[in-house]
Amino acid sequence: MGNLAPSSVPTSIPTSRPTQELEAFIQKFLRPYEGCQKQIDNALDTICAALHEAEEFLVTDVVKGGSYGRETVLRDHSDGTLVIFISDLQTFTDQKKMRYEILHKIWNWLKHCQLERKLAAKMDIVMSHGRLFIQLSTRWQSITFEVLPAFDALGLSEKPSPWTYQELKRSLDMTKASPGEFSVCFAKLQQNFFNNHPRKLKDLILLVKYWYQQCQKKLRALPLLSSYALELLTVYAWEQGCGAEDFEIVEGIRTVLGLIKQSRQLCVYWTVNYNFEDETVRNIVLGQIRSPRPVILDPMDPTNNVSKDNTCWQLLKKEAEMWLSCLNESPGPSWNVLPASLQETPGHRLDKFIKDFLQPSEAFLNRIHKAVDIICSFLKENCFRYSTTKVQKAVKGGSAGKGTTLKTGSDADLVVFTTSLNSYTSQNTERCDIIKEIRKQLEVCQQQEKFEVRFEISKWKAPRVLSFSLKSKEFHESVNFDVLPAFNALDKWKPGSTPSPKVYRDLICLYKSSNIVGGEFSTCFTELQRDFIISRPTKLKDLIRLVKHWYKQCEKKLKKKGSLPPKYALELLTIYAWEQGSGLADFDTAEGFRTVLELIRRYQQLCIFWTVNYNFEDAIVRDFLLTQLQKTRPVILDPAEPTGDVGGGDRWCWYLLAKEATEWLSFPCFIDGAGHPVQFWKVPTAQTPGSCGARLHPVVDEMFSFRSRQILNKNARRNF
Structure with missing residues (x-):
């Protein structure tokens, strides 16, 4: 393949039949020729081996980074880095002080060790403005590697400790280094991050980078934007919207261009290497995500926002709109990905x-x-x-x-x-x-x-x-x-009125005498379900939207681990939280959201019902309700239909949602504008017939109160 003349690269992405043609386009025009790539691989291995043999400085490791290390090299010309970990560099500040001295040692070593005769590719070494580059070239491919001496911040560890990032922040402040200047120290993490993603995603990255190249040619005054920012944006789009090894490339490119259109709202970061547990790291990340958008944080270095030039993004936005209009001539789907995730929204x-x-x-x-x-x-x-x-x-x-x-x-x-x-x-x-x-x-x-x-x-x-x-x-x-x-079933029922108890008596008798599942006939009571929610304040409906969106994020993550409770259960739980904790048309959304998650965390104590459509006055309905309320918690009765317990006891995996809720409480969405934890409403987890105004014998109500205390004590012992 390396001896064949290359096909001329088109000046635009094929848009007439993108689904059929894009993969062939990537293979034919964007991936490096296999033979050329092998020549450069062999040459680079020889250089790395020579660096390990250097006498003037001790090399502990060499990491291949940049597009080369991420396996996102475009045909013809691309970039890479050679991150050389030197034993003399024991701290971040050492790297800052000794960088130029060591670069000159490396330059001299490479010039005098006469590697050219051993290499499978042509090598050129250039020192320019205090930066050292090695260019490796074959007939149809060249890659320019920047040589970067670095302090090995990880050492023998696979993951950085919070102390590492604390020291990073201290060193940045002390040396007045630019944010992200020490990112090379985490080159191993970058390599691992991209190694864990499928080849087809890297093909999508090639397509995005090629699109960016076309934009650069058209807009010659386009301010420089690191292609790494677009690579990370593509990874984010795939993770949030797809996650499958095999996917439609055209859906992916539509999604990425759609996110570029929304660049003023972009806020993207990962918690694979750092998170919010340590105060110093938390403050760094919170400071970043509160800064003007777009924000795309390096997954390896929380101080490094790789998307800094807003002017460039605005120019790219116009180009993205134009290309999307071509891709959408034959309407097709894109992934449902938001430019900022809920968890990172203060x-x-x-x-x-x-x-x-x-x-x-x-x-x-x-x-x-x-x-x-x-x-x-x-x-x-x-x-x-x-x-x-x-x-x-x-x-x-x-x-x-x-x-x-x-x-x-x-x-x-x-x-x-x-x-x-x-x-x-x-x-x-x-x-x-x-x-x-x-x-x-x-x-x-x-x-x-x-x-x-x-x-x-x-x-x-x-x-x-x-x-x-x-x-x-x-x-x-x-x-x-x-x-x-x-x-x-409601027949002559009029909106705003209470259904006849006979409606529920007939349903309960059928439920008891047959094998139907509770809630089987909930569709018969759709108007009651609708009216129960539609009359609520607009802001409460927005809180329900937020909880449903959170649920969908959990569902995407947990779908293979177990069956989650229905969304309707969370809608009802949200209404209950608001009724018991606020009741106001205007309230703090973050407090309401946290209250719902706190209730989910205590799912084993939940016993919730309403008496707007049925109550304890009719004997048959009353006896049935008392039985329902003694079921295994959580119990959340459909306010329209009493056989429908959408809490479900042990039927669904509430514990998975509870675990997610606990994890989410540490995210920025539960930090207020002053940097303090969001408060939550004091809401009881269980109701009794008496608390809803039912005039039952005191012994009956005490029975439910006793049952609630039993559950509380049981859970307390379990947690202890």
């Missing part, structure tokens, strides 16, 4: 985080509402036209119905009440036929109306639900819908 900025990243745009919501209204009207007026079955009503449920929709990837339910489903049992036996008919009619609706609907075929042989998505090409936001046939 507590006093959570309201802005919600507004910027979680609230859907008004224009999109209006489109969704209009589309849903069209579908609902269509179902009611056109389905079953040639049948005795009729649609009584179609009700919006889920996030769209409750007013807690997230900007991307939210869910909604369209519950369709038909005349043929005249009992709970008929809902179980006949809904498959209803789904088939609705599917057929919705496909007709899709052809007639002016919006995009993507149908997803159910995996079940006897489908219980029809799923589809409503998307906006303009705003790149989506809501997933489930169409669910249901029995109209």
Whole structure:
């Protein structure tokens, strides 16, 4: 391959058929030729061996860094570093004082040891403005390595200790060195960081770097930005949005360019090598993430913000917008990645985080509402036209119905009440036929109306639900819908009134006499679920959005470890926290968020219910509720439907969420503007019938209080 003439590199990324062509483009034009790469590898190994044999200075290790060490070398010409750890450099300050002296020793050694005859590649050595470079060249490839003598900050350790970073900060202050000046001391960490990522991600990095090269050629006055910043941004995009070894390159490049468009909001860092446990390190990181955006911290060195030039980012933003318009000619997905993560957003900025990243745009919501209204009207007026079955009503449920929709990837339910489903049992036996008919009619609706609907075929042989998505090409936001046939159990119920106890008596009797799962018929009570949340203050709905976003982050991380409780359980827990801890239309969002996480941490004590739709007055309902409340904690009863315990006891892995909640409490989102820990509301973990106004025999209420004390004592012993 090294003897073949190279193909001429196109001046732009292929955008006509990106999914099919991008991988071939990378292989054909961006990866170095294998033969050329081997020649440079062999030459560099020879140089490293010679450095170890030097007599004027003792080399303890040599680390290959830069693009070469990260395996993100572009064809033709690229960069690298040779970080040479010298035994005489015992501290960061030694490196600062002795750097030029040792560089000259290395230069003299390389000039006089006559390596050229031993190398598989041509070598040029240049000393310029106090910097030493080695350029290795073959016929079709050259790599320029900067030689960097360094103090080995890790020694024999695989990970730096907090003391290492404390000493780093002290040395920076004492020597008045620039932030990031000692990053080379952590070159081994950089090598390990990139070694742990798949080859295809590095191909995506090549594509991003090639795009940046094209921008540089077009904008000759473009201020210099380290390509390392774009490499880290690409890693962040992949980690947050994909994480799979095999993925669509076009989705990745769309995501990275989309993040560049939002550069004024970028705040990216990792906690693989440093975190918030040590006070000095915490203050360094907090100082960085509170500084003007964009912020991209070196995963190895918290003092090093690699994205400093805002002017460059603004020019790149315009280029990203132009390239995205080409890539989006054939609309395709990108990964759902925010330019700043929730955990690194200081507590006093959570309201802005919600507004910027979680609230859907008004224009999109209006489109969704209009589309849903069209579908609902269509179902009611056109389905079953040639049948005795009729649609009584179609009700919006889920996030769209409750007013807690997230900007991307939210869910909604369209519950369709038909005349043929005249009992709970008929809902179980006949809904498959209803789904088939609705599917057929919705496909007709899709052809007639002016919006995009993507149908997803159910995996079940006897489908219980029809799923589809409503998307906006303009705003790149989506809501997933489930169409669910249901029995109209509420019948003559009017909004704002309390359902008849008979509704719940019938449901409880069926639940006791059959093998149905609790909450099986919750769709019958969609209007009650919707009204329970939709009437709440706007800021509480925003807090619910924040908790749901947190839950999605946990879900992504924990999906292979166990089954998590449903999102609805966390929505109810958030409402409970606000009712018991604040009750105000305006409150501190960070305090509310922390309160919810504190309750999750104490999940084994949770016993929560409401009496807005059912209560203890009817004997059958009362006896059933008393039984429900004595179940294994956590108990969180659906306020619309008493058989639905979304707490679930041991059914779900609450302990996984509790562990995440504990870890999150150390993150900046729970640090206020003054640098102090965010407070939380004092909220009881368990309710008793008496606390909700039920007039039961005192012995009954004492029984529940005793049960709560038992659980508290049991958990205290376990924790001890």
